[in-house]
Structure formats: structure tokens, C-alpha cells
Amino acid sequence: MTLNRNSLYLMLIDAVLVNLAAFGSFYLRFEGNIPQEYFLTYYHTAWAGTLIYLVVFSLFGLYNRLWQYASISELLSILYAVAVGTSSVVLVIYFLAPMRYPNTVAVLFWLTTTFLIGGSRFLGRILQDGVLNVRIPGIPKRVLIIGAGDAGALGIRELKNSNYREGYPVGIIDDAPQKQKLKLMGIPVLGTRVDIPRVVKAHKVEEIIIAMPSAPGNVIRDITEICEKSEVVIKIIPGIYNYFSGQVDTLKIREVQIEDLLGRDQVNLDIEEVAGYLAGETVLVTGAGGSIGSELCRQIGRFNPERLILVGRGENSIFDIEQELRSDSPGINLITEILDVRDREKVELVFRKYKPGVVFHAAAHKHVPLMERNPEEALKNNILGTYNVAEISDLTQVKTFVLISTDKAINPTSIMGATKRVAEMIIQSLDRRSQTRYVAVRFGNVLGSRGSVIPTFKKQIAKGGPVTVTHPEMVRFFMTIPEAAQLVIQAGAMARGGEVFILDMGKPVKIVDLAQDLIRLSGFEVGVDIKIEFTGIRPGEKLYEELLTAEEGTTSTKHQRIFVAKPSEVDVAGIEGLVQMIRERGSHLERDEIVEELGSVVVGFQQLPRGKEMERVSAR
Incomplete structure (x- = not known):
């Protein structure tokens, strides 16, 4: 064992305490009148006994621990070490000393040594935990903890x-x-959630910490609404997620976010299966600077790929994710390439140069209203770009190709949705004649992604409102960006070829509810400080999205959050003709012509005039 200065100090203190314990045991046994012959015994054995204790303590690791964080395991180490040390000293005295100790002295010796050594070690922890619970002058705020469980104890300990x-x-x-009127780490349980306003007022609470990481979103929402009425700062201890290499148990108290109110369950990955197709592999991600693409890069980096190739058209976004990964994950072999997936020649050059084994195709135009106004760009990027990357993946013998799709591809009413459905059909048609395993992963909206409602709402709130919602009955499926990326990676590990995987999106959420929650979480009152205005459904939008066509249906997979759609018919000739037309006339295609061509390939594609969505819903 390597001894530092603190360890030497502890050894010196232990030497003094051991001898103090020996003297104390005699003093207690003989009530202060210690016979002279026992002083002689102590004199002859003190050095040996002290040395034995120090050696035993070292063997039990009492000199290489951070005692300010001592817990039960450290206490057991002390008990074991003192017991072994005392037994060893008694044996030495029995064989070497001129006179044996009385049995009661040996017992007292063990008890006093345990008390002194344990007390010296746990004194720092006692002060650290503030057992006396004395409030230090100048404390900035009084805090109320919601939740008397493990997270609540963690929050109290952190404070x-x-x-x-x-x-x-x-x-x-x-x-x-059963927890009422009890104490957790010296802090009393003062009531249930209905008592929050009373407790806040009686104890002059300035901040509330919600310590319920496993609670569903509706519970967090209810508690948050009660806390908001008390006009105090609200924070939360978020879920402790099971990432790839174990439990992330770092405490992070932060402001309540909209994700907390949705209450999405944590994602459990099959680590061995995922690592099996990513570890040691060259992985390429298109659209790597986007919301999903960049998160895929962060997650993929955890599985030790041989190389991670970041591909994107926007230099600033690629620069940002490259700098982040180089800072946070310096061990990853990163390569960046600025290219447009519509540029088939550059795509092929990059693929032949790096020979990726796994491709995640996240590059796409996703904004529904923008693509309604620029339909030719949706065709060039989402269809032609996908065809280029997917076909060249076949030519360069990529093992697994994963397309990031969307729920808007089902019964599409928008140009964007129809082009993403064609993208799915492209990879299904290629899978039938290629050794590459082509799959698509279909999911709904992700919180915080570019173009999602959350960033838009936040900007509107920052300006004082109003917050604009298209329709009071508009609903969407939502999941977090990390959750979506992890499930996409897991789906890639399950690929056999030709599947369209469907991610479990949970229950749909009303957009107006999200707007109201975000206004409240920002510290404002809905309709008083910040108003909500309804602007009407935009061209191409639905009131609600679907994840399946009526013909598809789903079958379960071994992962409870991932399903696979039943194969559907693909018009290979129609797709090839559409791709060729885009190559020849892409920028010169007229809107009516685009709608007609997409309708001939995508079953169920129907452009709805503005304001007609309610008629379609009523008809269903």
C-alpha cells in the first residue's frame, strides 16, 4: 500500500488511540487502581501490540478510504479490523508477556478500541451530515423535498x-x-401533496425539489401544478437512467422541464447485441449535425467504433458536434465530411474511401410547411438523396443501413410525409436484391429537435407571447431525443433486412397542453401573463399522426419498445421512374406534377385543402 501524508497522520492517531484504549481498559477494570505488575506487562507489549494493530488496519484498508463519505461498509471494516487486531494482540500477550491480561480487560480493550477508532473515522462524516441539524448562518433558501424515498435521501445528503x-x-x-410524522436523515415528513401550500407558508419555503424520478408524468404534472400555486422555485431530480455501461447515479438537481411531465420510461438496451454490430466497425451518419443525427453520434461513440464518420451539408452544425465529441469523447476516431446527399459522385467517393460497415441515414428535410412551399426540394433531398446513399451502400457492401423515418409517412397528407414514405419504399426495394440489411425506423416528434414546437414556444414566451397553436385538438406523439436515438440503435441491431420498425411512442399529447405546461414552467400564468392563440391548421398538417397503415399491422419484437410493421407491396418500377424523373428535372418540376407523381407511387397520399382536416377526422 502506498502511504500519503494523510495516511501517516491516521496511523499516528491510531497508535495513540490504541494505547489510550489499552490504558483505559485497565483503568476501567481496576477502577483507577491499576496493579504495578500490569504496568510491566503493558510496558513489554505496547510496541508489539501497536505494530500489530497498524498492520491489521492497513490490511483491512483503513488507510486508503475517504472517511468523510463513510458508510456501512466502512463501519464493518473497522469492526473486522479491530476484532482481528485485538485477537492477535491477546495471543501475543498470552505467549510473550510475563503476565496475562484478565479476560475482562481483553473485552474492554476490544470495546474501547472499537469506540475510539470508529469515532475518529466517523467524526468527519458526522460533521458532514450535520447530525446536530444546526442551520448555518447565511443560508440562501429554505427547501422542501417532495418524496421520502431514495432520491429524497440523495437530495438531502447533497444539500x-x-x-x-x-x-x-x-x-x-x-x-x-406509513411515512407520515417520521424522519428521513433527521428531516421530518410534514404531510402529503395536498399539504404543500400549508407547509410552504408555515415554513417559509423558498424552493421545492421534486425527488420522484420513477413517478409517471401525470403525477409530476399534478405535483407541479400544486407547487406553482405556492409561487416558489420548483426543481426536480430527474430519472437515473440505465445507459450503456451501468447506472448513471450522479445527482443532478435542475429546473422542471417539459420532458418530466411526459413521464417517458427509460430505455433498456441489449448491450451485447448493440455492441456486436457497432464495436470495431466504421459507422457513418448522414445529417450528423441535426438533432437526431448528432445524438446518434453521441450514443454510437459509447460502443467503441473503429471510426465514426460525421456527414452533413451544414458546416456549422458539423463543426459543433465534432468539437463536442472531441471534447467529451476524446477516444473516438472522428472523421468529418461536408457533402450534400444529392451529390451522388461525392457520396460514392466518401463511401469508397472509408468503406463504412454501418450507415445511419438521418439527413432529410422535415419541416412540413416549408416543404409544402418547396416541394421540389423535398423530392431532391428525401427521395433522390436517400436513393443515392442507399444504392451506394449496396455497391460498397455496407452491412447494415438504417433509415430514420417519420410517422408523417403514414397516409401522408403532406409532401414531406409522402417523400419519406417513398424513402422507406426505396430501402425495402433495395433490400430484396442486396446483401446489405436495409431497415427503416419510424417514430413521431422528438422534444427539443429543430423545428419542434418546444423551441418555438420558448421563443414566443421569451417575447411575452402570444404562444401560437394551430388547433385546440391538435395531438402528436412525443419522445426525447436520446430515447429516440437509443431505440434507433437497438433497432439496427435487430435488423434482418427489409423491416420497418415502429417505436413505441406512448400516448399522444395535445399541443395546447404542452403550451400551457411550458408557460407555467416558465413562471407565468396562462391567459393572464401569456396568452394562447389558435392560428388554424397549416397546409399538409393533420390533427393527429399515425404510425401504421391499415394494411401493415405490427408484430412484436424481443424489445418491448420496438415493433415491426408487416411488409407491404412496393412499386419498384414506379420508384425507379420517380427517381429518374427527379434526376432529370428536379428543380423544374411543378407542384401539381409532383403531387400527381407522388400519388401514383404512394398509396393513400392525399393532399388536403386547408381547413379540410376536420372533415376527414369526422368521417372516420
Whole structure:
């Protein structure tokens, strides 16, 4: 064992305490009148006994621990070490000393040594935890903890470890009847959620921390609404997610976010299966600077690919994700390429140069209203770009090709949705004649992605409103960006070829509810501080999205959050003709012609005039 200065100090203290314990045991046994012959025994054995204890303590690791974080395991180490040390000293005295210790002295010796050594070690922890619960002058705020479970204890400990600089816990709220009037780490449980306003007022609470990481979104929403009425700062301890290499158990107290109110379950990945097709492989991600593409790069980097190739058209976004990955994951072999997926020649040059084994195709135009106004760009990027990358993947013998699709591809009413459906059909047609495993992964909206409603709402709130919602009955499926990326990676591991995987999106959420929640979380009152205005459904939009056509249906997979759609018929000749037409006349195609061509290939594609969505819904 390597000894540092602190370890040497501890050894010196232990030497003093051991001898103090020996003297104390005699003093207690003989009530202060210690016979002279026992002083002689102690004199002859003190050095040996002290040395034995120090050696035993070293063997039990008492000099290489951070005692300010001591717990049960450290306490057991002390008990074991003192027991072994005392037994060893008694044996030495039995064989070497001129006079044996009385049995009661040996017992007292063990007890006093345990008390002194344990007390010296746990003194720092006792002070750290603030057992006396004395509030330090100048504390900035009084804190109420919601949840008397593991996360609540973690939150209290974090506040105590920071010497209450971040706040002083005055009480806990928990709905469990059996926890009422009890204490957690010295902090009393003061009631249930209905008591929050009373407790806030009585204890002059300035901040509330919601410590319920496993609670569903509706519970968090209910508690948040109660807390908001008390006009205090609300924070949350988010879920402790099971990432790829174990539990992430770092405490992070932050402001309540819209994701917390949705209550999405954590994603559990089959680590061995995922690592099996990514570890040691050259992985290429198109659209790597986008919301999904960049998150895919972050997640893929955890599986030790041989090379990770970031492909994108926007230099600034590619630069940003490259710098982030080089800073956060310096061990990844990163390569960046600026290219447009519509440029078939450059795509082929890059693929032949790096020979990727796995491709994630995330590059696409996704904004429905913009693509309605620029339909030719949707065709060139989403159809021609996908065809280029997918076909060249076949030519360069890519093992697995994963297309990022969208729920808007089902019964599409928009140009964007129809082009993404064609993209799915492209990879299904190629899969039938290629050794490459082509799959598509279809999911709905992701919170916080570019163009999603959340960033738009936040900007509108920052300007004082109004927050604009297209329709009071507009609903969408939502998941978080990391959740979507992890499920896409898992789906790629399950690929056999030709599948369209469907991610479990949970329950649809009303957009107006999201707007109201975000306004409240920003500290404003809906309709008073920030108003909501309904602007009407935009061209190409539906009131709700679907994940399947009526013909597809789904079958389950071994992952509870991933399903696979039943294969549907693909018009290979029609797709080839559409791709050739885009190559020849892409920028010169007229809107009516585009709608007609897409309608001839995509079954169910129907452009709806503005304001007609309600008629379609009513008809269903």
C-alpha cells in the first residue's frame, strides 16, 4: 500500500488511540487502581501490540478510504479490523508477556478500541451530515423535498454535503401514509401533496425539489401544478437512467422541464447485441449535425467504433458536434465530411474511401410547411438523396443501413410525409436484391429537435407571447431525443433486412397542453401573463399522426419498445421512374406534377385543402 501524508497522520492517531484504549481498559477494570505488575506487562507489549494493530488496519484498508463519505461498509471494516487486531494482540500477550491480561480487560480493550477508532473515522462524516441539524448562518433558501424515498435521501445528503450552501431542507412531503410524522436523515415528513401550500407558508419555503424520478408524468404534472400555486422555485431530480455501461447515479438537481411531465420510461438496451454490430466497425451518419443525427453520434461513440464518420451539408452544425465529441469523447476516431446527399459522385467517393460497415441515414428535410412551399426540394433531398446513399451502400457492401423515418409517412397528407414514405419504399426495394440489411425506423416528434414546437414556444414566451397553436385538438406523439436515438440503435441491431420498425411512442399529447405546461414552467400564468392563440391548421398538417397503415399491422419484437410493421407491396418500377424523373428535372418540376407523381407511387397520399382536416377526422 502506498502511504500519503494523510495516511501517516491516521496511523499516528491510531497508535495513540490504541494505547489510550489499552490504558483505559485497565483503568476501567481496576477502577483507577491499576496493579504495578500490569504496568510491566503493558510496558513489554505496547510496541508489539501497536505494530500489530497498524498492520491489521492497513490490511483491512483503513488507510486508503475517504472517511468523510463513510458508510456501512466502512463501519464493518473497522469492526473486522479491530476484532482481528485485538485477537492477535491477546495471543501475543498470552505467549510473550510475563503476565496475562484478565479476560475482562481483553473485552474492554476490544470495546474501547472499537469506540475510539470508529469515532475518529466517523467524526468527519458526522460533521458532514450535520447530525446536530444546526442551520448555518447565511443560508440562501429554505427547501422542501417532495418524496421520502431514495432520491429524497440523495437530495438531502447533497444539500448537507454542500454545507447547506444550496439550501436548507426544512421538511419532506410524501403521499405514503406509513411515512407520515417520521424522519428521513433527521428531516421530518410534514404531510402529503395536498399539504404543500400549508407547509410552504408555515415554513417559509423558498424552493421545492421534486425527488420522484420513477413517478409517471401525470403525477409530476399534478405535483407541479400544486407547487406553482405556492409561487416558489420548483426543481426536480430527474430519472437515473440505465445507459450503456451501468447506472448513471450522479445527482443532478435542475429546473422542471417539459420532458418530466411526459413521464417517458427509460430505455433498456441489449448491450451485447448493440455492441456486436457497432464495436470495431466504421459507422457513418448522414445529417450528423441535426438533432437526431448528432445524438446518434453521441450514443454510437459509447460502443467503441473503429471510426465514426460525421456527414452533413451544414458546416456549422458539423463543426459543433465534432468539437463536442472531441471534447467529451476524446477516444473516438472522428472523421468529418461536408457533402450534400444529392451529390451522388461525392457520396460514392466518401463511401469508397472509408468503406463504412454501418450507415445511419438521418439527413432529410422535415419541416412540413416549408416543404409544402418547396416541394421540389423535398423530392431532391428525401427521395433522390436517400436513393443515392442507399444504392451506394449496396455497391460498397455496407452491412447494415438504417433509415430514420417519420410517422408523417403514414397516409401522408403532406409532401414531406409522402417523400419519406417513398424513402422507406426505396430501402425495402433495395433490400430484396442486396446483401446489405436495409431497415427503416419510424417514430413521431422528438422534444427539443429543430423545428419542434418546444423551441418555438420558448421563443414566443421569451417575447411575452402570444404562444401560437394551430388547433385546440391538435395531438402528436412525443419522445426525447436520446430515447429516440437509443431505440434507433437497438433497432439496427435487430435488423434482418427489409423491416420497418415502429417505436413505441406512448400516448399522444395535445399541443395546447404542452403550451400551457411550458408557460407555467416558465413562471407565468396562462391567459393572464401569456396568452394562447389558435392560428388554424397549416397546409399538409393533420390533427393527429399515425404510425401504421391499415394494411401493415405490427408484430412484436424481443424489445418491448420496438415493433415491426408487416411488409407491404412496393412499386419498384414506379420508384425507379420517380427517381429518374427527379434526376432529370428536379428543380423544374411543378407542384401539381409532383403531387400527381407522388400519388401514383404512394398509396393513400392525399393532399388536403386547408381547413379540410376536420372533415376527414369526422368521417372516420
